[in-house]
Amino acid sequence: MTAPTLPGTSRAPRPGARLGVRGASNFGVTTGPARTRPPLWLLLLAAVCAAAAAIPLVYLVVRTTEAGLGELLDTLVRPRVLQLTLNSVLLAAAVTASTLLLGIASAWALTRLRLPAGRALLIVAALPLAVPSYLAAYGWLVWFPGLNGFWPAWFVMTAVCTPYVTLPVAAALRGASADLELVARTLGKGPLGAFRAATWPQIRPAAIAGGLLVALYSLSDFGLVAMLRFQTLTWGINAAYGASFDRNQAALLALVLVVLALVVVAGERRSRGQLDRSAGRTRPRPRAAGRLLVPALTVLLLAPLAGIAVPVFGLGSRLLEAATLRAIDVPRLVEAIGATLALALTAALVTALVALPIAALAARYRGRLVAMIEAVGFLGHALPGIVVGLSLVFFALAAVPALYQTSVVLVFAYVVLFMPRAIGSMRSGIAAVPGSLTDVSRMLGYSPLVTWWRVTARLALPAIGVGTLLVAISVMKELPATLLLRPTGISTLATELWGRTAVFEFGAAAPYAAALVLLAAVPTVLLSGIRGVAKEQS
Amino acid sequence: MRRSARFLALTAGVAVLALTGCSTPDAGDSTANGATAEADGTFTLYSGRDEALVQPLIDIFEEETGITVDVRYGNTAELGALLLEEGDRTPAQVFLAQDAGALGALSNADLFSTLPEATTSRVAAGFTSTDDTWVGVTGRARVIAYDGEALSLDEVPTSVDAFTDPEWNGRVGIAPTNASFQAFVTAYRVLNGEDAADEWVAALAANSPQIFDNNRAVLAAVNEGVVDTGLINHYYWFAQAAETGAENMRAQLAYPEAGDAGSIVNVTGAGILSGAEADADALEFVNFLVSERAQQYFVDETYEYPLIEGIDAPTGLPAIDSLVNSELDLADLDTLEVTQDLLAKHGLI
Numbered sequence: 001m002t003a004p005t006l007p008g009t010s011r012a013p014r015p016g017a018r019l020g021v022r023g024a025s026n027f028g029v030t031t032g033p034a035r036t037r038p039p040l041w042l043l044l045l046a047a048v049c050a051a052a053a054a055i056p057l058v059y060l061v062v063r064t065t066e067a068g069l070g071e072l073l074d075t076l077v078r079p080r081v082l083q084l085t086l087n088s089v090l091l092a093a094a095v096t097a098s099t100l101l102l103g104i105a106s107a108w109a110l111t112r113l114r115l116p117a118g119r120a121l122l123i124v125a126a127l128p129l130a131v132p133s134y135l136a137a138y139g140w141l142v143w144f145p146g147l148n149g150f151w152p153a154w155f156v157m158t159a160v161c162t163p164y165v166t167l168p169v170a171a172a173l174r175g176a177s178a179d180l181e182l183v184a185r186t187l188g189k190g191p192l193g194a195f196r197a198a199t200w201p202q203i204r205p206a207a208i209a210g211g212l213l214v215a216l217y218s219l220s221d222f223g224l225v226a227m228l229r230f231q232t233l234t235w236g237i238n239a240a241y242g243a244s245f246d247r248n249q250a251a252l253l254a255l256v257l258v259v260l261a262l263v264v265v266a267g268e269r270r271s272r273g274q275l276d277r278s279a280g281r282t283r284p285r286p287r288a289a290g291r292l293l294v295p296a297l298t299v300l301l302l303a304p305l306a307g308i309a310v311p312v313f314g315l316g317s318r319l320l321e322a323a324t325l326r327a328i329d330v331p332r333l334v335e336a337i338g339a340t341l342a343l344a345l346t347a348a349l350v351t352a353l354v355a356l357p358i359a360a361l362a363a364r365y366r367g368r369l370v371a372m373i374e375a376v377g378f379l380g381h382a383l384p385g386i387v388v389g390l391s392l393v394f395f396a397l398a399a400v401p402a403l404y405q406t407s408v409v410l411v412f413a414y415v416v417l418f419m420p421r422a423i424g425s426m427r428s429g430i431a432a433v434p435g436s437l438t439d440v441s442r443m444l445g446y447s448p449l450v451t452w453w454r455v456t457a458r459l460a461l462p463a464i465g466v467g468t469l470l471v472a473i474s475v476m477k478e479l480p481a482t483l484l485l486r487p488t489g490i491s492t493l494a495t496e497l498w499g500r501t502a503v504f505e506f507g508a509a510a511p512y513a514a515a516l517v518l519l520a521a522v523p524t525v526l527l528s529g530i531r532g533v534a535k536e537q538s
Numbered sequence: 539m540r541r542s543a544r545f546l547a548l549t550a551g552v553a554v555l556a557l558t559g560c561s562t563p564d565a566g567d568s569t570a571n572g573a574t575a576e577a578d579g580t581f582t583l584y585s586g587r588d589e590a591l592v593q594p595l596i597d598i599f600e601e602e603t604g605i606t607v608d609v610r611y612g613n614t615a616e617l618g619a620l621l622l623e624e625g626d627r628t629p630a631q632v633f634l635a636q637d638a639g640a641l642g643a644l645s646n647a648d649l650f651s652t653l654p655e656a657t658t659s660r661v662a663a664g665f666t667s668t669d670d671t672w673v674g675v676t677g678r679a680r681v682i683a684y685d686g687e688a689l690s691l692d693e694v695p696t697s698v699d700a701f702t703d704p705e706w707n708g709r710v711g712i713a714p715t716n717a718s719f720q721a722f723v724t725a726y727r728v729l730n731g732e733d734a735a736d737e738w739v740a741a742l743a744a745n746s747p748q749i750f751d752n753n754r755a756v757l758a759a760v761n762e763g764v765v766d767t768g769l770i771n772h773y774y775w776f777a778q779a780a781e782t783g784a785e786n787m788r789a790q791l792a793y794p795e796a797g798d799a800g801s802i803v804n805v806t807g808a809g810i811l812s813g814a815e816a817d818a819d820a821l822e823f824v825n826f827l828v829s830e831r832a833q834q835y836f837v838d839e840t841y842e843y844p845l846i847e848g849i850d851a852p853t854g855l856p857a858i859d860s861l862v863n864s865e866l867d868l869a870d871l872d873t874l875e876v877t878q879d880l881l882a883k884h885g886l887i
Contacts, residue, residue: 229750247619
């Protein structure tokens with residue numbers, strides 16, 4: 001795949017050569033991936049890293065087999081389980097479809113129209129990433145307490161997830177050749193037809209990769225569906241832990257989620273297709289928005305309004321009517337900010353390191369083994385935090401008891417949970433580095449590792465940065481695994497927020513909610529500013 | 539002070555981790571594994587009750603005894619799952635839980651040690667475990683929350699049986715995955731028999747109840763006028779009233795008539811984990827929870843029913859005797875699985 005995640009991660013495959021359009025290129029003729037078998041060291045390294053992500057799977061299988069076949073079948077055929085599964089699939093599919101539509105339209109407006117304050121609009125479009133889904137849902141409930149069921153869940157989830165599509169597609173569009181669309185128009189296609197024929201193939205990998213993250217996220221989220229009362233598999237999993245203390249049944253339901261996730265990942269891999277990279281490119285020029293201005297702004301602002309503005313005003317109004325608006329415990333707030341930052345930065349760096357070999361492998365090589373390693377790497381994203389948390393409790397106590405309830409295991413959990421966000425973006429960045437350049441480096445006598453470091457890593461650096469920032473944002477917002485695994489006595493902004501809303505202290509919770517959103521907004525703004533492959537701007 | 543020490547340990551641990559990649563032990567917290575069996579002036583508490591409510595009490599305990607309590611806050615269900623996963627390798631010595639269901643699950647998994655009779659006998663039978671593996675700490679009455687703007691008190695049913703009437707179609711909020719709701723359904727089964735319970739659950743499920751994730755959400759919905767009535771624990775109303783002011787509460791409480799399954803009293807409680815059987819610090823804390831000082835604290839601060847003799851219920855609450863059905867013993871409520879099968883059969887969980 002290419003251009004999986006966020007901004008500027010990559011250049012999408014270009015049908016330029018096919019249509020005979022050639023533009024100036026920095027790289028000359030390139031070759032696609034998958035020319036050779038992967039080197040053993042890379043394969044092994046990636047497999048070891050993927051093994052980390054497989055821990056929850058092992059745990060789930062252990063727990064499920066404990067249940068025995070009879071109980072398994074009994075549980076699986078319950079109409080309720082079928083209903084939960086259908087609801088999960090329905091929500092994931094609907095949210096993916098709507099984020100794709102909204103995200104692609106937003107990205108198109110951001111890159112192809114001259115909009116007032118275009119740079120600021122890009123940041124605004126990215127901002128919903130900074131709002132935890134449970135907070136967004138809560139903010140909506142303040143205004144419309146009766147919201148519940150599929151449609152509200154779909155709507156709010158779409159709002160918070162749209163940036164996962166908007167940002168990578170905007171990046172791909174920025175790199176895509178506009179000439180092709182003109183050629184298509186000259187050949188008699190209408191605007192939409194030309195977009196489909198010329199531009200869509202160039203942004204498709206970015207869009208599909210964004211859609212993958214959205215789909216997995218919608219499958220695994222619990223906070224939002226619990227608030228908006230739409231009963232999905234994660235609801236069932238939490239109920240199995242919470243009311244019945246039936247870990248085996250919870251594990252079984254989580255395995256159903258895993259199967260759904262594997263189907264989604266496999267589907268993405270199929271539709272991502274083979275890279276078709278060519279040299280041609282000219283930079284598109286944004287045109288005056290004209291009568292498109294109002295619709296374009298409407299589309300662009302929909303997700304930020306629904307994902308940020310409405311919830312934040314909702315929280316603010318709760319704050320005003322709350323009696324517990326007591327003096328803010330500043331040292332405690334600062335401590336939570338410090339812990340959140342330290343954990344997020346560490347986890348982001350470690351995750352980047354672990355995701356890199358998998359991304360490098362998936363970007364350059366194909367084959368069943370490669371596909372498997374990549375798919376396993378994505379698993380953590382489809383599982384609710386409580387499952388990943390418990391699996392690491394199980395694993396840490398068995399393997400490294402001395403590290404249990406230390407920040408080491410907690411960081412490890414973040415790696416498992418959020419590796420996919422890093423893999424997606426890095427893979428596209430690495431895939432976008434022309435193979436010819438690495439060939440030249442090899443011919444000049446540099447070893448593969450030196451080549452990798454001096455050529456590939458350097459050119460893919462923006463994409464690697466984006467992946468790392470995405471992980472940092474996600475870690476800041478994470479709650480269930482943090483509650484289970486944090487060192488006793490350590491609080492993050494998310495756990496402090498949870499502790500206060502749990503006892504109705506909305507006033508006392510507000511500073512933590514505000515700090516969390518502001519803190520997560522920093523990497524969000526940063527990543528919306530990262531553009532393209534390093535050389536692209538020259 | 540201790541918090542900042544921990545914070546330093548965390549930062550140090552994270553820094554070390556960042557430098558070495560993955561596998562350096564975190565010096566600050568490496569005592570995690572294995573419960574300390576003896577009194578050493580410190581112990582670890584897993585609290586399924588909220589920090590804002592419990593920490594002041596723990597502060598009092600620390601001040602009085604000089605014992606340091608490391609508290610891990612979480613929700614009762616997740617901490618229960620965590621303790622089951624940790625098994626005998628848990629770093630915890632004491633578990634303070636929001637509901638008896640969680641305590642029962644741990645007791646059934648043999649994770650609790652037996653408490654001395656001197657401790658358990660302070661609480662009346664019926665409000666504590668039958669095998670002394672945990673002791674009841676406070677009581678919470680099941681109540682009917684109703685929208686005070688849509689209904690007057692005399693329009694609210696005095697028995698949960700009424701909620702299956704067409705009149706209440708779509709007008710009842712419940713949290714069927716919640717432990718306290720399930721305890722109530724269990725009480726219904728015990729009091730009225732399996733057939734009646736099956737009939738009632740089926741009729742309720744067919745009467746379009748509004749399903750929520752927890753009691754708090756049910757109350758919030760009643761308070762916003764989203765749903766006319768909701769089955770919750772009394773304590774949530776007082777917690778929210780403390781936040782927004784009792785005079786601003788749109789939701790009001792109605793107490794089902796005595797003897798109705800809808801009026802049972804659920805208990806919170808605490809147990810000592812099996813690895814900490816000989817830990818005097820842990821025991822001292824559990825004893826403290828059922829002392830007059832702590833019980834009075836719960837009455838004053840959380841509006842819960844005290845479970846020891848000589849402490850009065852919070853003002854404004856009906857006497858606990860008027861709610862409790864004398865035919866019902868908490869020990870009869872350990873058939874949770876049957877209840878869950880029943881709820882699952884009718885699609886509520």
